[in-house]
Amino acid sequence: MAASLDLVVIGGGPGGYVAAIRAAQLGLSVACVDKRAALGGTCLNIGCIPSKALLRSSEKFAEARHALAQHGVKVAGVELDLAAMMARKSKVVDDLTKGIAFLFRKNKVAHVEGAAAVEKPGAVRVAAANGERRTLEAKHVLIATGSEVMPLPGVPIERRRLPSRNTCKGETQKSTRLPGAMRFTDGIAASMSNQRHMLFRNTPVPSATRPQP
Numbered sequence: 001m002a003a004s005l006d007l008v009v010i011g012g013g014p015g016g017y018v019a020a021i022r023a024a025q026l027g028l029s030v031a032c033v034d035k036r037a038a039l040g041g042t043c044l045n046i047g048c049i050p051s052k053a054l055l056r057s058s059e060k061f062a063e064a065r066h067a068l069a070q071h072g073v074k075v076a077g078v079e080l081d082l083a084a085m086m087a088r089k090s091k092v093v094d095d096l097t098k099g100i101a102f103l104f105r106k107n108k109v110a111h112v113e114g115a116a117a118v119e120k121p122g123a124v125r126v127a128a129a130n131g132e133r134r135t136l137e138a139k140h141v142l143i144a145t146g147s148e149v150m151p152l153p154g155v156p157i158e159r160r161r162l163p164s165r166n167t168c169k170g171e172t173q174k175s176t177r178l179p180g181a182m183r184f185t186d187g188i189a190a191s192m193s194n195q196r197h198m199l200f201r202n203t204p205v206p207s208a209t210r211p212q213p
């Protein structure tokens with residue numbers, strides 16, 4: 001990586017990685033900093049892609065259990081294997097984030113891992129997870145850091161019945177069991193409630209996860 005760059009992009013989500021690749025294609029020397037190890041930001045790691053991968057699997061389950069019979073296709077013993085569903089989702093995410101890493105290498109965008117802060121014009125300080133610090137110098141800095149969820153006052157996200165945006169990542173499903181009742185925050189609402197509907201329609205909810213009155 002050059003000692004002084006044309007452009008440092010902070011954030012490797014859809015906003016940042018597309019800009020970084022395009023700038024490199026137009027001839028600039030570019031580095032893209034992200035505090036996540038995997039590129040792709042919210043969209044690829046915890047948002048659009050994992051939620052749609054899970055929706056697709058849920059749709060297959062719902063179709064096998066509820067819709068194929070009317071087409072004259074009989075399927076007996078349809079069961080949900082949530083661990084396998086989550087593993088497939090993780091592979092989809094992994095393949096796509098690696099695809100962006102490949103595009104970075106192909107277009108000579110340097111991927112720098114760490115939390116970035118603009119120190120002064122043209123200087124970006126990066127703190128890596130292992131404690132290492134470095135400063136990147138650049139003619140231009142592009143901030144593409146996305147957004148954070150703002151919790152509602154007095155409504156703590158306790159991550160069981162009230163999942164966070166990390167639900168698709170698997171934080172709620174560590175026990176490979178979906179909660180019986182959920183309330184939803186941020187962009188996850190529509191897709192996760194559709195998914196839950198497809199998985200749990202006519203399915204008894206495990207008693208340990210039934211909503212408390």
Ligand SMILES: Cc1cc2nc3c(=O)[nH]c(=O)nc-3n(C[C@H](O)[C@H](O)[C@H](O)COP(=O)(O)OP(=O)(O)OC[C@H]3O[C@@H](n4cnc5c(N)ncnc54)[C@H](O)[C@@H]3O)c2cc1C
Binds near residue numbers: 187
């Ligand atoms: C569950 C869910 C489902 C969604 N589904 C869809 C969908 O179907 N369709 C759709 O269009 N949108 C969807 N979205 C929204 C979509 O994910 C966002 O609009 C998109 O990711 C925004 O891209 P971005 O690059 O601006 O930010 P992000 O994707 O959030 O990327 C920002 C990146 O910046 C990094 N970063 C932040 N601060 C720093 C720092 N100081 N130093 C280094 N790195 C930093 C973060 O680690 C992150 O990787 C969904 C979101 C969620 C949560």
